[in-house]
Amino acid sequence: MTTAERADVCVVGAGPAGVVAALRAARLGARTALITRDAVGGMAATDGPVPVRVLAQAARLRREARHLSRYGIDVGDTALDYGRLLTRVREVVEDVAEHSVMRTELQDAGVILHANAGTARFTGPHTIEAEHGIRVQADKVIICAGGTHRPLPVPGADLAGSHRDAWNLTTVPESLLVIGAGATGAQVASVFTELGSRVMLFEAGPRILATEDEDVSRVMAASFRASGMDVRQDFGRIDRFEKAPAGVRMIFTKEGTADGVEATMAVVAIGWLADTAGLNLAAAGVATDGRGYVQVDEHLRTTAPHVFAAGDITGRLMLVPQAVQDGYLAATNAVLDHEATLTPPASPIGSFTDPEYAQVGLTEAQARQDHDVVVAMVPFSVAARPIIDGRPTGFCKLVVDRGTHRILGCHVVGERAVEIVQVGAVAVAAAMPVEQLVRIPLSFPTYSNVLGRAAVDAARRLDVPGFWDE
Structure with a gap:
Protein backbone atom coordinates (compact mmCIF):
# COMPACT_ATOMS: atom_id res chain seq x y z
CA MET A 1 0.00 0.00 0.00
CA THR A 2 1.32 3.43 -0.98
CA THR A 3 2.08 5.68 1.98
CA ALA A 4 -0.54 8.39 2.23
CA GLU A 5 0.55 11.95 1.61
CA ARG A 6 -0.67 14.35 4.32
CA ALA A 7 -2.56 17.54 3.49
CA ASP A 8 -4.77 20.02 5.27
CA VAL A 9 -6.97 20.26 2.18
CA CYS A 10 -7.29 17.91 -0.78
CA VAL A 11 -9.06 19.24 -3.87
CA VAL A 12 -10.39 16.67 -6.34
CA GLY A 13 -10.67 17.99 -9.89
CA ALA A 14 -8.71 20.77 -11.62
CA GLY A 15 -11.30 22.57 -13.68
CA PRO A 16 -12.05 26.23 -12.93
CA ALA A 17 -13.62 25.44 -9.54
CA GLY A 18 -10.83 23.11 -8.45
CA VAL A 19 -7.96 25.34 -9.52
CA VAL A 20 -9.40 28.36 -7.72
CA ALA A 21 -10.24 26.28 -4.63
CA ALA A 22 -6.68 24.94 -4.46
CA LEU A 23 -5.16 28.41 -4.94
CA ARG A 24 -7.41 29.96 -2.30
CA ALA A 25 -6.72 27.19 0.24
CA ALA A 26 -2.96 27.38 -0.28
CA ARG A 27 -2.91 31.16 -0.07
CA LEU A 28 -4.77 30.93 3.23
CA GLY A 29 -1.86 28.86 4.55
CA ALA A 30 -3.26 25.35 4.18
CA ARG A 31 -1.06 22.53 2.91
CA THR A 32 -3.02 21.77 -0.23
CA ALA A 33 -3.02 18.82 -2.62
CA LEU A 34 -4.79 18.97 -5.99
CA ILE A 35 -5.66 15.72 -7.76
CA THR A 36 -6.97 15.69 -11.31
CA ARG A 37 -7.91 12.76 -13.50
CA ASP A 38 -6.54 14.40 -16.64
CA ALA A 39 -4.79 17.70 -17.37
CA VAL A 40 -5.19 20.90 -15.38
CA GLY A 41 -8.00 23.05 -16.76
CA GLY A 42 -10.76 20.47 -16.90
CA MET A 43 -13.45 20.39 -19.56
CA ALA A 44 -13.45 24.18 -19.91
CA ALA A 45 -9.93 24.15 -21.32
CA THR A 46 -9.88 20.83 -23.17
CA ASP A 47 -13.46 19.93 -24.10
CA GLY A 48 -15.60 22.99 -23.46
CA PRO A 49 -15.49 26.76 -24.00
CA VAL A 50 -11.89 26.96 -25.25
CA PRO A 51 -11.93 24.44 -28.15
CA VAL A 52 -15.57 25.20 -28.93
CA ARG A 53 -14.81 28.91 -29.21
CA VAL A 54 -12.04 28.13 -31.73
CA LEU A 55 -14.52 26.22 -33.90
CA ALA A 56 -17.04 29.02 -33.48
CA GLN A 57 -14.38 31.51 -34.56
CA ALA A 58 -13.75 29.48 -37.73
CA ALA A 59 -17.49 29.49 -38.41
CA ARG A 60 -17.58 33.25 -37.85
CA LEU A 61 -14.66 33.83 -40.23
CA ARG A 62 -16.38 31.79 -42.96
CA ARG A 63 -19.48 33.91 -42.52
CA GLU A 64 -17.49 37.12 -42.65
CA ALA A 65 -15.68 35.97 -45.78
CA ARG A 66 -19.00 35.68 -47.60
CA HIS A 67 -19.67 39.35 -46.87
CA LEU A 68 -16.31 40.71 -48.04
CA SER A 69 -17.57 41.57 -51.53
CA ARG A 70 -20.12 43.96 -50.00
CA TYR A 71 -17.18 46.04 -48.81
CA GLY A 72 -15.31 45.96 -52.13
CA ILE A 73 -12.99 43.08 -51.18
CA ASP A 74 -12.84 40.15 -53.62
CA VAL A 75 -10.93 37.07 -52.43
CA GLY A 76 -12.87 34.38 -54.27
CA ASP A 77 -14.52 31.34 -52.75
CA THR A 78 -13.32 29.96 -49.43
CA ALA A 79 -12.70 26.29 -48.71
CA LEU A 80 -12.57 24.67 -45.30
CA ASP A 81 -9.59 22.45 -44.49
CA TYR A 82 -10.97 20.78 -41.37
CA GLY A 83 -7.68 19.08 -40.59
CA ARG A 84 -5.89 22.42 -40.40
CA LEU A 85 -8.72 23.80 -38.27
CA LEU A 86 -8.26 20.95 -35.81
CA THR A 87 -4.54 21.70 -35.71
CA ARG A 88 -5.43 25.26 -34.72
CA VAL A 89 -7.79 23.93 -32.03
CA ARG A 90 -4.96 21.87 -30.55
CA GLU A 91 -2.58 24.84 -30.69
CA VAL A 92 -5.03 27.04 -28.79
CA VAL A 93 -5.79 24.35 -26.20
CA GLU A 94 -2.05 23.87 -25.61
CA ASP A 95 -1.48 27.63 -25.42
CA VAL A 96 -4.29 28.03 -22.88
CA ALA A 97 -2.95 25.09 -20.88
CA GLU A 98 0.46 26.75 -20.74
CA HIS A 99 -0.60 30.32 -20.02
CA SER A 100 -4.18 30.55 -18.80
CA VAL A 101 -5.03 27.70 -16.43
CA MET A 102 -2.85 29.07 -13.58
CA ARG A 103 -0.34 26.22 -13.33
CA THR A 104 2.38 28.73 -12.45
CA GLU A 105 0.18 30.29 -9.76
CA LEU A 106 -0.51 26.84 -8.31
CA GLN A 107 3.20 26.08 -8.12
CA ASP A 108 4.03 29.48 -6.65
CA ALA A 109 1.35 29.03 -3.99
CA GLY A 110 2.86 25.69 -2.99
CA VAL A 111 0.00 23.48 -4.16
CA ILE A 112 1.04 19.83 -4.47
CA LEU A 113 -0.26 19.01 -7.95
CA HIS A 114 -1.05 15.48 -9.11
CA ALA A 115 -2.14 15.84 -12.75
CA ASN A 116 -3.20 12.93 -14.98
CA ALA A 117 -3.64 10.81 -11.85
CA GLY A 118 -6.68 8.91 -13.13
CA THR A 119 -10.02 8.60 -11.37
CA ALA A 120 -9.90 9.51 -7.67
CA ARG A 121 -12.06 7.88 -5.02
CA PHE A 122 -12.71 8.02 -1.29
CA THR A 123 -11.40 4.98 0.57
CA GLY A 124 -12.39 6.49 3.90
CA PRO A 125 -13.81 9.73 5.25
CA HIS A 126 -10.45 11.54 4.96
CA THR A 127 -8.54 9.45 2.40
CA ILE A 128 -8.46 9.92 -1.38
CA GLU A 129 -6.81 7.44 -3.72
CA ALA A 130 -6.27 7.85 -7.47
CA GLU A 131 -5.95 4.94 -9.83
CA HIS A 132 -2.36 5.80 -10.79
CA GLY A 133 -1.08 5.30 -7.25
CA ILE A 134 -1.65 8.66 -5.54
CA ARG A 135 -2.97 8.48 -1.97
CA VAL A 136 -3.76 11.60 0.09
CA GLN A 137 -5.07 11.88 3.62
CA ALA A 138 -6.58 15.28 4.35
CA ASP A 139 -8.44 17.05 7.11
CA LYS A 140 -10.75 18.73 4.57
CA VAL A 141 -11.74 17.69 1.06
CA ILE A 142 -13.23 19.85 -1.70
CA ILE A 143 -14.87 17.90 -4.55
CA CYS A 144 -14.73 19.69 -7.91
CA ALA A 145 -15.04 16.73 -10.27
CA GLY A 146 -17.34 18.50 -12.75
CA GLY A 147 -20.17 17.20 -14.87
CA THR A 148 -20.82 14.86 -17.76
CA HIS A 149 -23.45 14.60 -20.48
CA ARG A 150 -26.85 13.02 -19.78
CA PRO A 151 -27.53 9.92 -21.93
CA LEU A 152 -30.85 9.06 -23.53
CA PRO A 153 -32.56 5.99 -22.00
CA VAL A 154 -33.82 4.53 -25.29
CA PRO A 155 -32.83 1.48 -27.37
CA GLY A 156 -29.86 2.11 -29.62
CA GLY A 271 -28.45 18.15 -20.14
CA TRP A 272 -25.71 17.47 -17.63
CA LEU A 273 -25.14 15.05 -14.76
CA ALA A 274 -22.69 15.29 -11.88
CA ASP A 275 -19.54 13.33 -12.66
CA THR A 276 -19.61 11.24 -9.49
CA ALA A 277 -18.79 7.87 -11.11
CA GLY A 278 -15.98 6.19 -9.23
CA LEU A 279 -15.76 8.76 -6.42
CA ASN A 280 -17.22 6.32 -3.86
CA LEU A 281 -18.92 9.18 -2.04
CA ALA A 282 -20.55 6.84 0.46
CA ALA A 283 -17.15 6.10 2.02
CA ALA A 284 -17.00 9.72 3.16
CA GLY A 285 -20.67 10.06 4.06
CA VAL A 286 -21.39 12.41 1.14
CA ALA A 287 -24.96 12.26 -0.17
CA THR A 288 -26.40 13.25 -3.53
CA ASP A 289 -29.74 14.94 -4.10
CA GLY A 290 -32.71 13.66 -6.07
CA ARG A 291 -31.11 14.75 -9.35
CA GLY A 292 -27.81 13.00 -8.64
CA TYR A 293 -25.79 16.12 -7.82
CA VAL A 294 -23.66 16.36 -4.68
CA GLN A 295 -25.89 17.81 -2.00
CA VAL A 296 -24.53 21.05 -0.51
CA ASP A 297 -25.83 23.75 1.79
CA GLU A 298 -25.52 27.50 1.22
CA HIS A 299 -21.91 27.33 2.44
CA LEU A 300 -21.08 24.53 -0.08
CA ARG A 301 -20.67 22.01 2.75
CA THR A 302 -21.84 18.49 1.93
CA THR A 303 -23.59 16.06 4.26
CA ALA A 304 -20.11 15.21 5.57
CA PRO A 305 -19.01 18.24 7.65
CA HIS A 306 -15.38 18.07 6.48
CA VAL A 307 -16.21 17.73 2.77
CA PHE A 308 -17.18 20.61 0.49
CA ALA A 309 -18.17 20.65 -3.17
CA ALA A 310 -17.96 23.31 -5.87
CA GLY A 311 -18.72 23.76 -9.54
CA ASP A 312 -20.77 21.62 -11.91
CA ILE A 313 -20.93 18.64 -9.56
CA THR A 314 -23.36 20.58 -7.33
CA GLY A 315 -25.85 21.19 -10.17
CA ARG A 316 -25.98 24.94 -9.62
CA LEU A 317 -25.33 27.27 -12.58
CA MET A 318 -22.98 25.03 -14.57
CA LEU A 319 -20.76 27.75 -16.03
CA VAL A 320 -17.13 28.77 -15.66
CA PRO A 321 -17.60 32.10 -13.81
CA GLN A 322 -19.95 30.53 -11.28
CA ALA A 323 -17.58 27.58 -10.80
CA VAL A 324 -14.73 30.00 -10.07
CA GLN A 325 -16.80 31.76 -7.41
CA ASP A 326 -17.87 28.43 -5.93
CA GLY A 327 -14.26 27.25 -5.67
CA TYR A 328 -13.23 30.42 -3.84
CA LEU A 329 -16.15 30.17 -1.42
CA ALA A 330 -15.69 26.46 -0.68
CA ALA A 331 -11.99 26.88 0.06
CA THR A 332 -12.58 29.91 2.28
CA ASN A 333 -15.13 28.02 4.38
CA ALA A 334 -13.07 24.83 4.46
CA VAL A 335 -9.83 26.45 5.65
CA LEU A 336 -11.19 29.17 7.92
CA ASP A 337 -14.23 27.25 9.22
CA HIS A 338 -16.34 30.17 8.08
CA GLU A 339 -19.96 30.06 7.02
CA ALA A 340 -19.71 32.56 4.20
CA THR A 341 -22.33 32.52 1.48
CA LEU A 342 -22.23 33.83 -2.04
CA THR A 343 -25.37 34.89 -3.84
CA PRO A 344 -24.22 36.70 -6.98
CA PRO A 345 -26.47 39.69 -7.70
CA ALA A 346 -26.20 38.92 -11.40
CA SER A 347 -25.03 35.95 -13.47
CA PRO A 348 -24.64 36.85 -17.15
CA ILE A 349 -25.06 33.89 -19.47
CA GLY A 350 -24.47 33.72 -23.20
CA SER A 351 -23.48 31.48 -26.09
CA PHE A 352 -21.32 31.93 -29.17
CA THR A 353 -23.87 30.75 -31.69
CA ASP A 354 -24.64 32.62 -34.90
CA PRO A 355 -26.25 34.93 -34.02
CA GLU A 356 -25.07 35.12 -30.42
CA TYR A 357 -27.58 35.33 -27.59
CA ALA A 358 -27.11 36.32 -23.96
CA GLN A 359 -29.04 37.30 -20.85
CA VAL A 360 -28.77 38.47 -17.29
CA GLY A 361 -31.45 38.77 -14.63
CA LEU A 362 -35.12 37.91 -15.03
CA THR A 363 -36.93 37.02 -18.23
CA GLU A 364 -40.03 39.05 -19.01
CA ALA A 365 -42.28 36.18 -17.91
CA GLN A 366 -40.39 35.74 -14.62
CA ALA A 367 -40.45 39.46 -13.90
CA ARG A 368 -44.20 39.75 -14.48
CA GLN A 369 -44.86 37.20 -11.73
CA ASP A 370 -43.79 39.64 -9.00
CA HIS A 371 -43.37 43.03 -10.64
CA ASP A 372 -45.26 45.61 -12.64
CA VAL A 373 -42.81 45.97 -15.53
CA VAL A 374 -41.99 48.14 -18.49
CA VAL A 375 -40.33 46.40 -21.43
CA ALA A 376 -38.15 48.21 -23.97
CA MET A 377 -36.97 46.33 -27.04
CA VAL A 378 -34.70 47.88 -29.68
CA PRO A 379 -33.96 45.98 -32.91
CA PHE A 380 -30.38 45.87 -34.14
CA SER A 381 -31.65 47.02 -37.52
CA VAL A 382 -32.08 50.62 -36.26
CA ALA A 383 -28.65 50.89 -34.61
CA ALA A 384 -25.64 52.28 -36.46
CA ARG A 385 -22.94 49.70 -35.67
CA PRO A 386 -24.95 46.60 -36.72
CA ILE A 387 -25.88 48.42 -39.93
CA ILE A 388 -22.23 49.34 -40.57
CA ASP A 389 -21.10 45.73 -40.03
CA GLY A 390 -23.95 44.22 -42.02
CA ARG A 391 -25.27 42.39 -38.94
CA PRO A 392 -28.77 43.82 -38.46
CA THR A 393 -30.39 40.64 -37.07
CA GLY A 394 -31.25 40.78 -33.38
CA PHE A 395 -32.48 42.97 -30.57
CA CYS A 396 -31.71 44.30 -27.11
CA LYS A 397 -34.49 43.97 -24.54
CA LEU A 398 -34.64 45.54 -21.09
CA VAL A 399 -37.14 44.53 -18.41
CA VAL A 400 -37.59 47.35 -15.88
CA ASP A 401 -39.61 47.59 -12.66
CA ARG A 402 -42.20 50.34 -13.09
CA GLY A 403 -42.12 51.47 -9.46
CA THR A 404 -38.40 51.49 -8.67
CA HIS A 405 -37.11 51.90 -12.26
CA ARG A 406 -34.60 49.11 -11.50
CA ILE A 407 -33.35 47.06 -14.42
CA LEU A 408 -34.53 43.51 -13.72
CA GLY A 409 -33.35 41.78 -16.87
CA CYS A 410 -31.40 42.30 -20.09
CA HIS A 411 -31.73 39.97 -23.09
CA VAL A 412 -29.84 40.29 -26.36
CA VAL A 413 -29.74 38.42 -29.65
CA GLY A 414 -27.21 39.45 -32.28
CA GLU A 415 -23.59 40.24 -32.96
CA ARG A 416 -21.56 40.76 -29.74
CA ALA A 417 -24.58 39.86 -27.62
CA VAL A 418 -22.39 38.21 -24.98
CA GLU A 419 -20.29 41.36 -24.63
CA ILE A 420 -23.31 43.68 -24.51
CA VAL A 421 -24.86 41.70 -21.67
CA GLN A 422 -21.73 42.12 -19.56
CA VAL A 423 -22.60 45.82 -19.42
CA GLY A 424 -26.19 44.94 -18.60
CA ALA A 425 -24.97 42.68 -15.80
CA VAL A 426 -23.24 45.61 -14.10
CA ALA A 427 -26.51 47.54 -14.16
CA VAL A 428 -28.50 44.59 -12.79
CA ALA A 429 -25.93 43.83 -10.07
CA ALA A 430 -25.87 47.48 -9.00
CA ALA A 431 -29.69 47.60 -8.80
CA MET A 432 -29.33 50.53 -11.15
CA PRO A 433 -32.39 52.58 -12.07
CA VAL A 434 -32.68 52.83 -15.82
CA GLU A 435 -32.27 56.61 -15.82
CA GLN A 436 -28.79 56.16 -14.35
CA LEU A 437 -27.83 53.90 -17.23
CA VAL A 438 -29.17 56.52 -19.64
CA ARG A 439 -26.75 59.05 -18.17
CA ILE A 440 -23.74 56.91 -19.14
CA PRO A 441 -22.63 58.13 -22.59
CA LEU A 442 -21.85 54.76 -24.23
CA SER A 443 -19.49 55.19 -27.15
CA PHE A 444 -20.84 55.57 -30.68
CA PRO A 445 -20.96 53.63 -32.90
CA THR A 446 -20.62 50.48 -30.79
CA TYR A 447 -22.78 47.43 -30.18
CA SER A 448 -23.19 48.50 -26.56
CA ASN A 449 -24.90 51.60 -27.87
CA VAL A 450 -27.90 49.34 -28.60
CA LEU A 451 -28.21 48.83 -24.84
CA GLY A 452 -28.13 52.59 -24.36
CA ARG A 453 -30.94 53.04 -26.84
CA ALA A 454 -33.04 50.43 -25.02
CA ALA A 455 -32.41 52.28 -21.75
CA VAL A 456 -33.53 55.55 -23.33
CA ASP A 457 -36.69 53.87 -24.61
CA ALA A 458 -37.45 52.41 -21.17
CA ALA A 459 -36.93 55.80 -19.50
CA ARG A 460 -39.25 57.42 -22.02
CA ARG A 461 -41.94 54.80 -21.32
CA LEU A 462 -41.55 55.48 -17.59
CA ASP A 463 -41.88 59.22 -18.22
CA VAL A 464 -38.74 59.92 -16.18
CA PRO A 465 -38.73 63.63 -15.15
CA GLY A 466 -36.08 65.78 -16.74
CA PHE A 467 -35.48 63.58 -19.77
CA TRP A 468 -38.51 64.02 -21.94
CA ASP A 469 -39.89 67.45 -21.04
CA GLU A 470 -41.19 69.15 -24.15
Missing part, protein backbone atom coordinates in the same frame (compact mmCIF):
# COMPACT_ATOMS: atom_id res chain seq x y z
CA ALA A 157 -28.75 5.21 -27.70
CA ASP A 158 -25.14 4.05 -28.05
CA LEU A 159 -25.40 4.88 -31.77
CA ALA A 160 -25.73 8.56 -30.86
CA GLY A 161 -22.77 10.60 -29.61
CA SER A 162 -22.41 13.49 -27.21
CA HIS A 163 -21.21 17.06 -27.70
CA ARG A 164 -17.71 15.73 -26.97
CA ASP A 165 -17.91 13.40 -29.95
CA ALA A 166 -18.99 16.31 -32.14
CA TRP A 167 -16.01 18.44 -31.11
CA ASN A 168 -13.65 15.50 -31.66
CA LEU A 169 -14.75 14.77 -35.23
CA THR A 170 -11.93 14.61 -37.78
CA THR A 171 -14.17 15.59 -40.71
CA VAL A 172 -17.27 17.72 -41.03
CA PRO A 173 -20.26 15.32 -41.29
CA GLU A 174 -22.45 15.65 -44.34
CA SER A 175 -25.49 15.72 -42.06
CA LEU A 176 -25.87 16.09 -38.31
CA LEU A 177 -28.86 15.40 -36.07
CA VAL A 178 -28.76 17.27 -32.74
CA ILE A 179 -31.25 16.20 -30.07
CA GLY A 180 -31.76 18.84 -27.41
CA ALA A 181 -31.83 22.57 -28.10
CA GLY A 182 -30.47 23.98 -24.89
CA ALA A 183 -27.22 25.95 -24.85
CA THR A 184 -24.98 23.01 -25.79
CA GLY A 185 -27.21 21.65 -28.53
CA ALA A 186 -27.77 25.07 -30.06
CA GLN A 187 -24.05 25.72 -30.16
CA VAL A 188 -23.23 22.37 -31.78
CA ALA A 189 -25.97 22.94 -34.36
CA SER A 190 -24.91 26.50 -35.12
CA VAL A 191 -21.19 25.76 -35.52
CA PHE A 192 -21.64 22.77 -37.82
CA THR A 193 -24.25 24.53 -39.94
CA GLU A 194 -21.68 27.20 -40.73
CA LEU A 195 -18.95 24.60 -41.27
CA GLY A 196 -21.07 22.98 -43.96
CA SER A 197 -23.19 20.23 -42.38
CA ARG A 198 -26.88 19.83 -43.10
CA VAL A 199 -28.12 20.16 -39.52
CA MET A 200 -31.40 19.06 -37.94
CA LEU A 201 -32.05 20.44 -34.45
CA PHE A 202 -34.76 18.55 -32.52
CA GLU A 203 -36.28 19.88 -29.30
CA ALA A 204 -38.92 17.90 -27.39
CA GLY A 205 -40.18 21.01 -25.59
CA PRO A 206 -42.32 23.74 -27.13
CA ARG A 207 -39.35 26.01 -27.91
CA ILE A 208 -35.60 25.94 -28.27
CA LEU A 209 -33.46 27.57 -25.56
CA ALA A 210 -36.25 27.07 -23.06
CA THR A 211 -34.45 28.85 -20.21
CA GLU A 212 -34.11 32.05 -22.24
CA ASP A 213 -36.64 34.83 -22.67
CA GLU A 214 -39.38 33.83 -25.11
CA ASP A 215 -38.36 36.55 -27.56
CA VAL A 216 -34.83 35.14 -27.58
CA SER A 217 -36.13 31.64 -28.38
CA ARG A 218 -38.35 32.96 -31.16
CA VAL A 219 -35.69 35.04 -32.89
CA MET A 220 -33.00 32.38 -32.51
CA ALA A 221 -35.26 29.73 -34.06
CA ALA A 222 -36.05 32.03 -36.98
CA SER A 223 -32.34 32.85 -37.45
CA PHE A 224 -31.35 29.20 -37.40
CA ARG A 225 -33.99 28.37 -39.99
CA ALA A 226 -32.84 31.27 -42.16
CA SER A 227 -29.33 29.76 -42.11
CA GLY A 228 -30.70 26.52 -43.57
CA MET A 229 -31.03 24.57 -40.33
CA ASP A 230 -34.04 22.26 -39.90
CA VAL A 231 -35.43 23.25 -36.49
CA ARG A 232 -38.18 21.09 -35.02
CA GLN A 233 -39.80 21.95 -31.72
CA ASP A 234 -42.29 19.76 -29.83
CA PHE A 235 -41.31 16.87 -32.10
CA GLY A 236 -42.68 14.09 -29.89
CA ARG A 237 -40.99 11.15 -28.14
CA ILE A 238 -37.88 9.25 -29.26
CA ASP A 239 -38.51 5.51 -29.60
CA ARG A 240 -35.09 4.25 -30.67
CA PHE A 241 -31.97 4.74 -32.77
CA GLU A 242 -31.02 2.37 -35.57
CA LYS A 243 -28.09 1.94 -37.91
CA ALA A 244 -28.75 3.39 -41.35
CA PRO A 245 -26.82 3.38 -44.64
CA ALA A 246 -25.87 7.02 -44.16
CA GLY A 247 -25.06 6.64 -40.45
CA VAL A 248 -27.90 6.61 -37.92
CA ARG A 249 -31.68 6.79 -37.98
CA MET A 250 -33.85 8.16 -35.16
CA ILE A 251 -37.39 6.83 -34.87
CA PHE A 252 -39.80 9.07 -32.99
CA THR A 253 -43.53 9.26 -32.35
CA LYS A 254 -45.83 12.24 -32.12
CA GLU A 255 -49.54 11.93 -31.37
CA GLY A 256 -49.48 8.22 -32.20
CA THR A 257 -47.75 8.62 -35.56
CA ALA A 258 -44.24 7.22 -36.04
CA ASP A 259 -41.65 9.04 -38.12
CA GLY A 260 -37.92 8.92 -38.65
CA VAL A 261 -34.92 10.99 -39.73
CA GLU A 262 -31.44 9.94 -40.85
CA ALA A 263 -28.09 11.65 -40.51
CA THR A 264 -24.41 10.89 -40.78
CA MET A 265 -24.14 11.45 -37.03
CA ALA A 266 -26.49 12.07 -34.13
CA VAL A 267 -25.54 14.11 -31.07
CA VAL A 268 -27.51 14.03 -27.82
CA ALA A 269 -27.39 17.25 -25.77
CA ILE A 270 -30.22 16.94 -23.26
